[in-house]
Amino acid sequence: MSNPSPLIAAIEAGGTKFVCAVGTGPDDLRDIARIPTTTPGETLAEVDRYLSMAQSKHGPFAAIGVGSFGPVDLDKASKTYGCITTTPKPGWQSVGVVNRLQSRYQVPVAFDTDVNAAVLGESLWGAGKNTDPLVYITVGTGVGGGVLVHGQLLHGILHPEIGHLMVPAPQHSKAVHDICHCPFHKNCVEGYVSGAALAARWGVRADTFSNDHPAWQETAKVMAHALANITLTLCPRRIILGGGVMQQPHILPLIRKSLAKVLNGYFKVPEMDQSLDHFIVPPGLNGHSGILGALALGDRALKKSMLGETC
Amino acid sequence: MSNPSPLIAAIEAGGTKFVCAVGTGPDDLRDIARIPTTTPGETLAEVDRYLSMAQSKHGPFAAIGVGSFGPVDLDKASKTYGCITTTPKPGWQSVGVVNRLQSRYQVPVAFDTDVNAAVLGESLWGAGKNTDPLVYITVGTGVGGGVLVHGQLLHGILHPEIGHLMVPAPQHSKAVHDICHCPFHKNCVEGYVSGAALAARWGVRADTFSNDHPAWQETAKVMAHALANITLTLCPRRIILGGGVMQQPHILPLIRKSLAKVLNGYFKVPEMDQSLDHFIVPPGLNGHSGILGALALGDRALKKSMLGETC
Numbered sequence: 001m002s003n004p005s006p007l008i009a010a011i012e013a014g015g016t017k018f019v020c021a022v023g024t025g026p027d028d029l030r031d032i033a034r035i036p037t038t039t040p041g042e043t044l045a046e047v048d049r050y051l052s053m054a055q056s057k058h059g060p061f062a063a064i065g066v067g068s069f070g071p072v073d074l075d076k077a078s079k080t081y082g083c084i085t086t087t088p089k090p091g092w093q094s095v096g097v098v099n100r101l102q103s104r105y106q107v108p109v110a111f112d113t114d115v116n117a118a119v120l121g122e123s124l125w126g127a128g129k130n131t132d133p134l135v136y137i138t139v140g141t142g143v144g145g146g147v148l149v150h151g152q153l154l155h156g157i158l159h160p161e162i163g164h165l166m167v168p169a170p171q172h173s174k175a176v177h178d179i180c181h182c183p184f185h186k187n188c189v190e191g192y193v194s195g196a197a198l199a200a201r202w203g204v205r206a207d208t209f210s211n212d213h214p215a216w217q218e219t220a221k222v223m224a225h226a227l228a229n230i231t232l233t234l235c236p237r238r239i240i241l242g243g244g245v246m247q248q249p250h251i252l253p254l255i256r257k258s259l260a261k262v263l264n265g266y267f268k269v270p271e272m273d274q275s276l277d278h279f280i281v282p283p284g285l286n287g288h289s290g291i292l293g294a295l296a297l298g299d300r301a302l303k304k305s306m307l308g309e310t311c
Numbered sequence: 312m313s314n315p316s317p318l319i320a321a322i323e324a325g326g327t328k329f330v331c332a333v334g335t336g337p338d339d340l341r342d343i344a345r346i347p348t349t350t351p352g353e354t355l356a357e358v359d360r361y362l363s364m365a366q367s368k369h370g371p372f373a374a375i376g377v378g379s380f381g382p383v384d385l386d387k388a389s390k391t392y393g394c395i396t397t398t399p400k401p402g403w404q405s406v407g408v409v410n411r412l413q414s415r416y417q418v419p420v421a422f423d424t425d426v427n428a429a430v431l432g433e434s435l436w437g438a439g440k441n442t443d444p445l446v447y448i449t450v451g452t453g454v455g456g457g458v459l460v461h462g463q464l465l466h467g468i469l470h471p472e473i474g475h476l477m478v479p480a481p482q483h484s485k486a487v488h489d490i491c492h493c494p495f496h497k498n499c500v501e502g503y504v505s506g507a508a509l510a511a512r513w514g515v516r517a518d519t520f521s522n523d524h525p526a527w528q529e530t531a532k533v534m535a536h537a538l539a540n541i542t543l544t545l546c547p548r549r550i551i552l553g554g555g556v557m558q559q560p561h562i563l564p565l566i567r568k569s570l571a572k573v574l575n576g577y578f579k580v581p582e583m584d585q586s587l588d589h590f591i592v593p594p595g596l597n598g599h600s601g602i603l604g605a606l607a608l609g610d611r612a613l614k615k616s617m618l619g620e621t622c
Contacts, residue, residue: 071579086579133467147544150461156444156546157580157590164543164577166536168479168498184575187479187536225477225498232475233458233544235467264495266475268382268397269468279468 006062010294013068065298067117110301115146121293126284138243143190163190167225170218224258317373321605324379376609378428421612426457432604437595449554454501474501478536481529535569
């Protein structure tokens with residue numbers, strides 16, 4: 001008989017809200033709480049209150065996993081490891097998350113991007129089981145993506161920043177450079193199709209668009225070019241599309257059709273049939289990809305620390 | 312004292328020529344031969360003749376490593392594993408390479424793309440030592456790229472096909488969709504800046520362009536967008552640019568400058584300073600990245616087979 005799974009605290013640190021939970025796995029997620037992201041002082045104090053409550057109610061947790069909005073510093077040799085770094089979100093530049101939790105709770109603290117957490121959660125329990133390389137992309141207020149390859153989350157000179165992939169402008173726009181709303185780039189995915197970009201461009205929120213609104217064809221086309229580029233670079237076996245903008249029921253079929261057109265038969269592999277139904281899929285964890293991924297991060301950090309590695 | 316390194320046969324199978332060699336490592340590469348790529352029957356017979364000669368001269372080789380033009384089938388569970396598949400090169404579709412060598416020589420045969428071989432060679436002995444993730448891109452007659460991540464060559468639903476990354480059209484072209492020469496895609500790197508595309512567009516070979524020819528600024532811009540996308544997806548710690556078109560001494564500085572402009576300060580990491588001199592680099596193996604990588608592939612296959620794994 002194996003030991004009972006250890007209790008892990010999980011934090012999905014988003015630009016709009018922090019989701020917190022404790023649990024041992026996907027079938028045991030307790031006391032999910034949503035804390036608005038206001039100032040670091042206020043929000044992190046609320047997280048502390050949550051963790052104290054959870055600890056007195058459920059007992060001590062063995063590790064903490066954090067999936068955070070970014071960019072974040074994931075380089076353990078860096079002085080700013082565990083910090084949110086150059087985010088445009090006011091007040092959140094250079095905010096340390098890991099040190100604070102580690103000194104307070106004295107347990108291993110794992111830290112990664114929110115989207116890397118989500119791809120890990122989906123790979124373990126959701127729409128990406130036994131699927132490697134695997135990509136998870138969220139299209140919400142912003143656009144981000146996480147990557148799992150060779151069983152590990154991908155980091156390198158930074159972490160994936162898929163939202164800023166440069167793509168050809170959607171064809172039927174005349175003033176192509178005027179419609180990208182990214183403050184950094186002239187032709188990037190986030191600048192074209194994030195919820196914020198769509199609202200800024202069309203003057204109303206994307207969830208009020210009718211199904212035949214021209215924004216959807218453009219969104220599909222921009223996403224198709226981004227997904228083509230990801231496919232040509234990473235060769236994922238599946239790409240999971242989450243986030244508010246992707247929840248419109250007609251958008252995934254539009255994106256699949258546009259992707260097939262863009263790739264134009266270049267990938268002749270059996271897994272990627274014409275319909276692309278198994279290649280471009282929605283998340284399998286019902287809105288819990290990120291928080292379950294954060295829990296899995298905590299669990300991995302615990303196992304590493306038990307093996308004597310630094311975590 | 313360790314055993315002497317085993318003798319490996321290496322084949323770099325290119326669309327223009329096959330390079331063959333035997334050796335034990337970068338300081339011991341013997342009898343490098345170049346065989347023109349004509350018909351599969353003719354070229355592969357020449358390869359056989361080379362291998363027989365090499366064997367009688369240097370003794371038996373313990374493994375064979377092949378880096379091949381593609382697309383190739385790298386799925387060991389597939390019936391067409393070890394074949395060149397849907398290449399546009401006349402006569403070379405569905406040509407089996409691995410089976411032929413394995414049945415003839417009864418040694419482990421490793422098989423990968425020419426560019427994955429090159430990135431492996433550069434990572435072991437060239438410009439990419441201790442640098443992971445690492446990308447190698449060649450811009451010659453065509454454009455291709457290999458990827459090493461977590462110490463392994465990247466494969467998934469296929470292998471990287473970086474030459475077909477979709478990018479915004481170079482700005483100062485009026486008829487943007489008329490200048491991409493790829494038969495599959497409207498906006499891809501190979502269609503814009505391969506040697507063949509440049510020659511088709513401007514009517515003369517790229518190596519005759521003067522240094523101030525407008526093609527170079529366009530080439531730099533297209534490459535910069537491709538490299539930005541690779542950086543945003545894979546976060547490599549270095550990108551090596553090889554191939555004929557990249558040998559013009561002024562092109563790498565132009566590409567670095569354009570890449571810095573395209574990314575526009577988004578990657579604030581110390582390794583990627585403004586000059587990008589250590590991020591975008593030429594190959595370190597003096598034209599031997601591919602053949603030495605093929606040798607390393609053979610050596611890895613031998614080690615795996617000695618560990619009892621299938622190779």
